[in-house]
Amino acid sequence: MKLYRAYLDTGDTYLLAVDSKGDKRVVKTDTNEFTIEYLGKGTRENEYLFKVNGTIHRVYVESGYVLVDDASVLRLERLTELPTKEGESIEELIKGKEGEVISPLQGRVVMIRIKEGDAVNKGQPLLSIEAMKSETIISAPVAGIVEKILVKQGQGVKKGDVLLIIK
Amino acid sequence: MPPFNRVLVANRGEIAVRVMKAIKEMGMTAIAVYSEADKYAVHVKYADEAYYIGKAPALDSYLNIQHIIDAAEKAHADAVHPGYGFLSENEEFAEAVEKAGMTFIGPSAEVMRKIKDKLDGKRVAKMAGVPIAPGSDGPVSSIDEALKLAEKIGYPIMVKAASGGGGVGITKVDTPDQLIEVWERNKRLASQAFGKSDLYIEKYAVNPRHIEFQLIGDKYGNYAVAWERECTIQRRNQKMVEEAPSPALKMEERELMFEPIMKFGKIINYFTLGTFETAFSDATREFYFLELNKRLQVEHPVTEMIFRLDLVKLQIRLAAGEPLPFTQEELNKRVRGAAIEFRINSEDPLNDFSGSSGFITYYKEPTGPGVRVDSGVTTGSYVPPFYDSLISKLIVYGENRAYAIQAGLRALNDYKIGGVKTTIELYKWISQDPDFQEGKFSTSYIAQKREAFLKYLKQQEEMRVALAAELQARGLMRSSSTVQTSSNKTSNSAWKTYGIMSQASPRVMW
Numbered sequence: 001m002k003l004y005r006a007y008l009d010t011g012d013t014y015l016l017a018v019d020s021k022g023d024k025r026v027v028k029t030d031t032n033e034f035t036i037e038y039l040g041k042g043t044r045e046n047e048y049l050f051k052v053n054g055t056i057h058r059v060y061v062e063s064g065y066v067l068v069d070d071a072s073v074l075r076l077e078r079l080t081e082l083p084t085k086e087g088e089s090i091e092e093l094i095k096g097k098e099g100e101v102i103s104p105l106q107g108r109v110v111m112i113r114i115k116e117g118d119a120v121n122k123g124q125p126l127l128s129i130e131a132m133k134s135e136t137i138i139s140a141p142v143a144g145i146v147e148k149i150l151v152k153q154g155q156g157v158k159k160g161d162v163l164l165i166i167k
Numbered sequence: 168m169p170p171f172n173r174v175l176v177a178n179r180g181e182i183a184v185r186v187m188k189a190i191k192e193m194g195m196t197a198i199a200v201y202s203e204a205d206k207y208a209v210h211v212k213y214a215d216e217a218y219y220i221g222k223a224p225a226l227d228s229y230l231n232i233q234h235i236i237d238a239a240e241k242a243h244a245d246a247v248h249p250g251y252g253f254l255s256e257n258e259e260f261a262e263a264v265e266k267a268g269m270t271f272i273g274p275s276a277e278v279m280r281k282i283k284d285k286l287d288g289k290r291v292a293k294m295a296g297v298p299i300a301p302g303s304d305g306p307v308s309s310i311d312e313a314l315k316l317a318e319k320i321g322y323p324i325m326v327k328a329a330s331g332g333g334g335v336g337i338t339k340v341d342t343p344d345q346l347i348e349v350w351e352r353n354k355r356l357a358s359q360a361f362g363k364s365d366l367y368i369e370k371y372a373v374n375p376r377h378i379e380f381q382l383i384g385d386k387y388g389n390y391a392v393a394w395e396r397e398c399t400i401q402r403r404n405q406k407m408v409e410e411a412p413s414p415a416l417k418m419e420e421r422e423l424m425f426e427p428i429m430k431f432g433k434i435i436n437y438f439t440l441g442t443f444e445t446a447f448s449d450a451t452r453e454f455y456f457l458e459l460n461k462r463l464q465v466e467h468p469v470t471e472m473i474f475r476l477d478l479v480k481l482q483i484r485l486a487a488g489e490p491l492p493f494t495q496e497e498l499n500k501r502v503r504g505a506a507i508e509f510r511i512n513s514e515d516p517l518n519d520f521s522g523s524s525g526f527i528t529y530y531k532e533p534t535g536p537g538v539r540v541d542s543g544v545t546t547g548s549y550v551p552p553f554y555d556s557l558i559s560k561l562i563v564y565g566e567n568r569a570y571a572i573q574a575g576l577r578a579l580n581d582y583k584i585g586g587v588k589t590t591i592e593l594y595k596w597i598s599q600d601p602d603f604q605e606g607k608f609s610t611s612y613i614a615q616k617r618e619a620f621l622k623y624l625k626q627q628e629e630m631r632v633a634l635a636a637e638l639q640a641r642g643l644m645r646s647s648s649t650v651q652t653s654s655n656k657t658s659n660s661a662w663k664t665y666g667i668m669s670q671a672s673p674r675v676m677w
Contacts, residue, residue, distance in 0.1 A: 006632050009528060010588050014632045018640075027633040032626050034633050038641065048643055052630055059634055061644060065529055066635045071580040072592065072627070073529050076635040076644075105521045107552065131522050131552050 007078040011106045011159030015082075099142055099166040103157045107131030112153055118146045120166060127164075129157065142166055169194045170487030171246040171270065175239045176200070176214070177260075178250030179229060181543035181559055182465070183210035186248045189479035191215075198242045200235060202228035204551035209543050218242055223553050229253045232260050236267050246270040246486065248479075252555060255462040258283070272486040274439050274461045281435045282459055286329045286367060292456040295431035297424075297443070300455035302369035310350045313368055314343055320370045326350070328357035329365035336360065339371055372455055374609035375446035377401065378413055379460075381470050382428055382441040383481065389491040390429040391498050393470050393478075395421055400597070402520055402613040407590065408597060409466035410507040411473050414568055414606030415449060424454060425495065431459070440467075440482050449609070465510070468541060468562040472506035474498065505568040507575050511542075511559040513550045515588040517624055524552035529585025533578035537564040537571070540582075550587050558589075568606070572598055592627065596620045 004016045017028040027034045039049040039056065046061045060067040066074050107129040114126055120140045128137045144166040151163050174190045175198040176183045187197035187210070199214030204223035211217045218238035221228035228234065230253055239247055247264045249255035255273065262276040282288045286306065292299050301320045306329055307313045317324050317340070326349055328336030336357050340346045350366070358364035381393040397413035398406040412421075428443050442460040447453070467478045485491070493501075514520045530546040542559035544550065550558060563578055565571030576598040582591055597603050600616065638644050 004636060006636055008632070009586055010523065011525070012588075012628075014629060016633060016636055018636070025637065027636070029629040029633065030625075031622075032629050034630055036633060036637050038637070048638065050634060050637065052634070057630075057634065059638065061638065064644070065585055066631070066638060066644075067583070068631050068634060071583075071595075072631060073531075073583040073585045074631045074635055075528065075585055076632070076639060079636055079639050104518055105515070106524060131524060136521060 001084065003082045003084045005080050005082055006076055007080075007160060009075040009077045013102065013160035099144060099147075101126065101138060101141060101163045101166065103129060103159055103161045103163050104138070105129060105131050105136060106159050107136070107157060109151050109153055109155050109157060109163075110135060112149065112151070114146055114149075116146055116149055120144065120146060127151075138163065140166060170484055170489065171195055173198060173242060173244045174246045174248055174272070174483070175235075175242055175244035175269075176210075176248045176250060177229070177235045177239075178248075178253055178255075179205055179208065179210055179543070179554065181210075181541050181557065182250040182252075182463075184213050184543055185541050186250060186463075186479055187213055189477060189483065190248075192477075193480060193483065198239075198244055200229070200238050202553075204549070204553055207547075207549065209545055209548060216242060223551060225253065225553060229554075232257075232263050235260075236263050239264070239269060240267060244269055246272055246483070248272040248483070249462065251462050251465055256460070270486055272439070272483055273463075274437060274441070278435055278437055279461055282461075284329050285327065285458060286365070288458055289456070291431055291434055292427075295434055296427040297431055297456045298427075298445075298454050300369045300372065300446070303367045306365035306367050310347060313350060313366075314346060316368060317343065317346055320368075323371040323373070325369045325371045326353055327367055327369060328353065328361060328363075329367055330357070330361035330363045370455075372446045372448055374611055375448050375455075376413070376415055376608075377406070377610055378416070378445050378447045378454070379464070380424055380428055380443040380445070381464075381467075381478075382432055382437070382443060383478075383485070383491060384429075384432045384438045384441070385485050385491040386438045386488055387490055388433060388436075390432045391491060391493060391495045392425045392428055393474055393476070393498060394502065395424075396464075396466055396469055398466060399608055399610055400603075400612050401610055406466065407510055407512075407613070408507065408594065409469055409510075410505065410568070410571075411469040412502070412505065415447065420452060437461075439485050440464075440478060465557070465560070466508050468539060468560065469506040469508050472539070472562060472564045473504055474501045475503070476501070504564060504566045505571045506562060506564045507568075507571050509561045509563075509575065509579065509594045510557055510590070511561060511582070511584070512556040512590045513558050513587040514556045514590060516590055516593040517588075517621065517628070520590075522552060522556045523588040524550045525587045526550075527558075527584060527586045529583060531581070531583040533561065533581035535578075535581075537574040538562075538578045539564070558587075569604070572604060592624055593620060596623050 001019045006014045019026040025036045034052050037051040042049050048059045050057050058069055110128050110130045112127040122143045124140045125137045126140055128135045147165045147167040149164045173196040176186045190197040196215045199211050199217040200220045201211045202223050220234040220238050247269055254260040258276040258279040261271045264271040289299055323341045326338045326340055338349050340349055354364045376399045378395050378397055380395050384390045395413050396409050396411045398409045400408040440463055442464050444457040445454040471478050513523045515523050527544055527548045532540045539562040544558045563571050563574040565574050579591055579595050
C-alpha cells in the first residue's frame with residue numbers, strides 16, 4: 001500500500017491510500033473507498049474510460065486539466081508519496097498526520113496565540129486566518145505540546161499548508 | 168436621444184458589467200472605477216473609460232464617497248449608478264452625487280431618509296396595509312413591557328435593533344428567561360454598533376419562505392409591481408438560488424399584495440426600483456413585511472427573463488424623469504415561463520462556505536437556449552479576498568419551472584471554473600433534489616440538507632481526485648499533451664496545401 005498526498009490548484013489537499021489488486025486499484029480516502037479499473041481509451045482523442053465502483057466514467061484530459069464526465073474540472077498540481085511503515089493500516093497512517101495543523105483555507109495569518117513549547121488542549125484556539133472579510137479561528141485538533149510553528153504573523157498561506165505541528 | 172451622456176458605475180464585478188451593458192446599449196459612455204486589487208478586472212476593461220479610486224480595502228475605494236465623487240467629476244459624468252451593496256443605499260452618497268450636479272440612479276436621499284430605520288419601514292407598512300409580523304409598534308421601552316408583549320404574541324420571538332441591518336442585531340428568543348438575558352446585552356450591543364439602543368420585538372416565523380416583490384415607480388406617482396421573486400434558498404441569510412415566479416404562490420395571493428405595496432410607495436413618494444422583502448408562511452399563507460431594499464437587486468435578472476424587460480435600462484430612464492411605460496394590467500400580460508438564478512460564489516461548500524480567493528485558471532461559460540450568464544470574471548481573472556465572493560450569476564429560463572431546472576442542470580454541467588472553488592457542484596445537487604424540483608423548501612433548506620449534500624460533494628470530489636491521481640500514475644496526463652500538439656500540426660509542404668485547397672474549393676482559383 002502506498003500513501004499519497006494530492007495537492008489541487010485550488011489549495012485543497014487529499015490523502016489517498018492506494019492498493020493494487022491485479023489490474024484494479026483500491027483507493028481509500030478520508031471517508032470513501034473507490035475501486036478503479038482502467039478500461040482503456042475512449043472513442044475520442046484524450047478520452048479515457050474508467051470504471052469506478054461499477055459505474056463507467058469518461059475522463060478527458062485538456063492541457064493539464066482533468067474533466068470528469070464533461071461536467072467538472074480539476075487540476076492536480078502535485079502528487080507526493082508519503083513515507084509509510086510496513087503493516088500500518090490507513091487509519092493509523094492518517095492518524096499519524098493528525099498533529100499536523102493544516103490550513104483549511106487560503107488567506108493571511110492575522111494572529112498567533114501560542115508559541116513553541118506551549119501545552120495546548122484539544123479545541124484550544126491556536127491562530128486566526130483572515131480571508132474574504134472574515135476571520136477563521138484554527139483550533140488544536142489534538143492535545144499536546146506545540147513542537148514547531150511554521151508560519152509568521154501576516155504571512156499568506158494556501159489551503160493545505162502545514163501551519164504548526166503538535167506532538 | 169439617450170437620457171444621459173456619461174454614466175459612472177460606482178461598483179465592481181458582475182453588476183458593474185451588467186449595468187455597463189445597459190449604458191452601452193442606450194448609446195451612452197460607460198465609466199468604471201477600480202481599486203488597486205481590480206486593476207485587471209473584467210469590469211475595468213469592459214468600460215469605455217476607467218478611473219482609479221484607491222487601495223484594495225473597500226473603505227479606501229468602493230466605499231469612499233469622496234474618491235468616487237472626485238472620479239465622477241474628473242470624468243465629467245452626468246449620472247452615477249451605484250449597483251447593489253457598497254454605497255447603493257447610502258443617503259450621504261446619494262446626496263453627494265446630487266450636490267455635485269449629477270443624477271443618482273436610485274431613490275433620492277430624501278426618500279431614503281424617510282425609511283432609514285426598520286421601525287419607520289414597519290410604520291409606513293402598517294399605514295399602507297402591507298401585512299407586518301405581530302409585535303411591538305415602536306421601540307419597546309422596558310423589559311417588563313417586552314415580557315408582557317412576548318406573552319401576548321407567543322414565543323419564539325425575534326429581538327431586533329431598530330437601526331440594525333444586514334442580519335446584525337437580531338436574536339431569536341424561545342423563553343422568557345432567555346428574553347431577560349438577551350435584553351440588556353442586545354441593548355448594549357445596539358448602542359455600541361449603531362449609536363441607538365432602541366429594540367423592538369416581533370413574532371418569529373418558523374421555517375418561512377423568503378419572497379420579495381419588485382416595485383417600479385416613476386416621479387409622477389405611477390406604480391407597478393413586477394410580481395415576486397422567491398429567494399428562499401439561503402445560507403447564513405445570504406441568498407443562493409432565486410426564481411420567478413414563486414412556485415408557492417397562487418395568482419390571487421400575489422395580487423393581494425400589489426395594492427398595499429403601491430400605496431407604500433405613494434406614501435413615501437418612492438420612485439425607481441424597490442424591493443419588498445417578506446417572509447411567507449406555507450401553513451398560514453400570510454406575508455410578513457421585512458424591509459424595503461432601495462436598489463437594484465442581485466437577483467433582478469429572473470424578473471427580467473419572465474417579463475422580457477430590461478430593469479436597468481428602465482431604472483436609468485425613470486431616474487431621468489421618464490414616466491412608467493406600462494400599467495399593472497399590461498405588465499401582468501407580459502409574464503411567460505419561469506426563470507431561476509444560481510449565484511456562482513467563489514467559496515467552498517465543503518468548508519462551511521468559506522471564501523476562496525485566487526486566480527481563475529480555467530473558465531468556460533455555458534451558452535445556448537434559455538441560458539444567460541452575468542459574469543464579472545474570465546480566464547486569468549483574480550478573485551480578491553477583499554470583497555463579496557459573488558463572481559458570476561447563471562440565469563436559466565424555461566417555458567415552465569421543470570424546463571428551467573433542466574436547462575439549469577445542463578448549463579451548470581457546462582459551466583467549468585478552475586483555480587478557485589465555487590458553488591456550482593452544490594447547485595447540481597440541488598437541481599436534482601426532489602424537494603427542490605417540487606418547490607418544497609424553506610429558508611432552512613441548506614441547513615436541513617447539509618449532511619446529504621456534503622456527503623455527495625465529498626464523495627464526488629474525492630472520486631475526481633482519485634481519478635486524476637490514477638491518470639497521473641499511468642502517465643496519461645503527459646501523453647495527451649503531445650497528442651494534442653501533433654494533431655494541430657499543419658502540412659509542411661506548401662504544394663501539398665495548395666493541392667488540398669484547390670480540390671476543396673468549388674471555385675476555379677485565378
